[in-house]
Each structure stands twice: as C-alpha cells, then as structure tokens.
Amino acid sequence: MGNAHLHAIHVHPVKAVRGLAPREAAVEPWGLAGDRRWLLVDDVGKAVTQRQQPRLALAAAELLPDGGVRVSAPGREPLTVPVPRPIGTVPVQIFRDKVDAVPAGDEAAHAWWSGYLGIGVRLAYLDDPATRRPVDPRYARPGETVSFADGFPLLLTTTASLDALNTLIAQGDHADEGPLPMDRFRPNVVVAGTDAWAEDHWSRLAVGEVTFRVAKPCGRCVVTTTDQGTSQRGREPLHSLGRHRRLEGKLVFGQNLVPLSRGTIRVGDPVTILE
Numbered sequence: 001m002g003n004a005h006l007h008a009i010h011v012h013p014v015k016a017v018r019g020l021a022p023r024e025a026a027v028e029p030w031g032l033a034g035d036r037r038w039l040l041v042d043d044v045g046k047a048v049t050q051r052q053q054p055r056l057a058l059a060a061a062e063l064l065p066d067g068g069v070r071v072s073a074p075g076r077e078p079l080t081v082p083v084p085r086p087i088g089t090v091p092v093q094i095f096r097d098k099v100d101a102v103p104a105g106d107e108a109a110h111a112w113w114s115g116y117l118g119i120g121v122r123l124a125y126l127d128d129p130a131t132r133r134p135v136d137p138r139y140a141r142p143g144e145t146v147s148f149a150d151g152f153p154l155l156l157t158t159t160a161s162l163d164a165l166n167t168l169i170a171q172g173d174h175a176d177e178g179p180l181p182m183d184r185f186r187p188n189v190v191v192a193g194t195d196a197w198a199e200d201h202w203s204r205l206a207v208g209e210v211t212f213r214v215a216k217p218c219g220r221c222v223v224t225t226t227d228q229g230t231s232q233r234g235r236e237p238l239h240s241l242g243r244h245r246r247l248e249g250k251l252v253f254g255q256n257l258v259p260l261s262r263g264t265i266r267v268g269d270p271v272t273i274l275e
Helices: 054-058 107-117 159-170 238-244
Strands: 005-009 024-028 038-042 060-063 069-073 076-081 090-094 097-103 121-125 154-158 189-192 204-207 210-219 250-259 263-266 271-273
Touching (some): 054 107, 069 107, 159 189, 159 238, 210 263, 238 250
Antiparallel strands (some): 204 271
C-alpha cells in the first residue's frame, strides 16, 4: 500500500453525461467542485439519466469558469448554458429525494436536449448544495449534503479491482464483452497501487491533503452495462458482479466517500489509508 496514489480524477458537470478528466480538483463538502450540479429532468421534474436514456453517454459537458456548461452531442450544435438567475426554485425528484433546484432559464436548453433525446426534458441547476439535499440519513453524519450524484459526494474505484473484475469477466459466460474500461463506473477518483478489493476494508483515507470517510460500498445498476463510447448495452459487468460481488442484495464495485476536509486533490497525490 505504500505506493497507493491518485491515478485519475473525473468531474461530470451534468449528471449522466460524459465529463472531464482534470489533473486537479477542489474538494467541497458535497463533492468535487462542479461535479453533478446540473441535472436533466422530464416534464414532471423527475431525473433523467442513462438508466432511461443510454444515448446520454454520447453527450458531453464542459464546465465554464462561472459554473455554466457547454454541452455537445452527435447531430447537435454545441450549446452554452449559463448558470440560471436564482429567480425561484422548482422541486425535482432524484430517486427518492425531492430537491429544490433552479430551472435553466434558456429555452434553447430545453429544446436542445429534447431534440436530442426525443422526449421533453430540461436542465436544472443545484444552486445551493450546502442545504438542498442531505446525504441518506442511514449513512450520514449531521449536516452532510450531496450534489445530484447518486447518493454520496464522491465515488472511489481502484485500478486493481477493475483488473480483477476483468479477469472474472474473461472467465465467465460473456468474455467477449471484456475487458471493460473504468468509465463504465463513472467514478470521481481512481486509485492505483493497491491490492484488488483493498477498498472493501477502508473506513478513512487521505488523498494528498484532503481526508475522507468511506460511507458504504457502491451498489451498481444498468448504467455499468452501457458502453460509454457507443451507448450500446450488454450483460457485463452486472453478470460477473452478481456471481462474485454481491453484498446485502447489491452488486458492488467501488466505495462512496464523504469529505472530512476541504482542499485540492491532484493526480499523483499519495493515498494514505488512515483506518
């Protein structure tokens, strides 16, 4: 474990859309700066992700200095969406959570996404992540909040565990689908230099100057079966996770993190297991 280090950082400005791989990122209490502050919702305010719309994998979002985004997708002209003016919030639903968010004021954003997906959708912006959405109280400490991420501020994976999973896939019934790249799992931080599945046993760690607690293992869904380069779906990794990585009814890969401090993390930073 002495050579464990931060291998990659991923920021997804719009949930479910291809994001960025910066060399460094600021860590805020609710996640990496700029990560999943934007969410696509349907006409009744319900979150739309790759679970329902795998073609979102082919769209991309760049983060602008003011927190706005520039989005692109096949067959669409790129569109710049500024942070909407906080003239009022609307309720949006992400899984079981009802969250107040600011609708993107530019009707072009509504038309752009609706034209791409063929359903009525628009962007919503999480204007105040410090108060809007608490972390699941079963796993949270008082005052912890999260962005539009699935449930926790950050997701950690390791290269050694992906290698081990790909070995299991190669030995299974759908070997032709492997090896899978890390982008299937849409992590925020990827750690190298560990043993396979070592992260199962961590409860607190430091990445460079920033400390985190491990909240719970990450249960995986159909999004992991979606090729992020083609939007086509297969059977893996859920088939192999179901055979080898089932925990309390969930198929697990990676660990959910909550920051215990602020700071900046950088690719190459040492990763120290504190507990």
